[in-house]
Amino acid sequence: MNVSTAILERRAEKMFDPAFTIRDDQVGELLEKALLSPTAFNIQNWRIIRVKDAALRQKIREVAWNQDKVTDASLLLVLCADLNAWVKEPARYWSGAPQMYQDILIPAIDAYYRDKPQVQRDEAMRSCGLLAMSIMLLAQEQGWHSCPMDGFDFDAVGKLINLPDDHVISMMLAVGRRTQDSFPRTGKLPLNELCFEDTF
Ligand SMILES: Cc1cc2nc3c(=O)[nH]c(=O)nc-3n(C[C@H](O)[C@H](O)[C@H](O)COP(=O)(O)O)c2cc1C
Secondary structure (H helix, E strand, O other): OHHHHHHHHHEOOOEEEEOOOHHHHHHHHHHHHOOOOOOOHOOOOOOEEEOOHHHHHHHHHOOOOOOOHHHHEEEEEEEEEEOOHHHHHHHHOOOOOOOHHHHHHHHHHHHOOOOOOOHHHHHHHHHHHHHHHHHHHHHHHHEEEEEEEEEOOOHHHHHHHOOOOHHHHHHEEEEEOOOOOOOOOOOOOHHHOOOOOOOO
């Protein structure tokens, strides 16, 4: 499947087949590829919780608008980010790069994020957004389906997954096999309302 087809066919699916399973090695392969998505300064600030435990899924569902997909999808991923990834041995993000780049970029990471909580949080959401799209398109390539979700109580899910204090949740992703065709796309705005030349 090429990228255009994956983009055209991906939809936010509502209902997933609870009997459909995805093997661990398939999950690993998909995530390894998705984690090649870009992050600013290569800080790889995303962290992924794969929720396998059925009882935990049920508890999450109860704080996620009772959405069926939370329990029924083959995979439930909570995409999180470490707000302090930038300060955790940043040299490793550039190990193997030409020394000239290391000398410039490693101090630049510190200057970009230190004492800037809004920038740290923005970066978390940017990174997870890119990761989410990669996961959804890779799932599509496999013939699976997906749905991104922010319809849940973030604090409650954070407690359920033991989210560390310096981490945030960006969204959840359900991945699996849909049980019904999605309805036609709705309300897509025209290009000229969304895209401008040079300035607003
Ligand atoms: C960040 C984000 C959060 C979303 N949260 C939910 C959700 O909680 N439940 C749901 O059914 N759909 C959710 N959606 C799906 C959107 O409603 C859907 O992507 C949008 O209507 C466009 O439809 P399409 O993705 O099928 O083209 C979410 C999408 C995004 C990007």
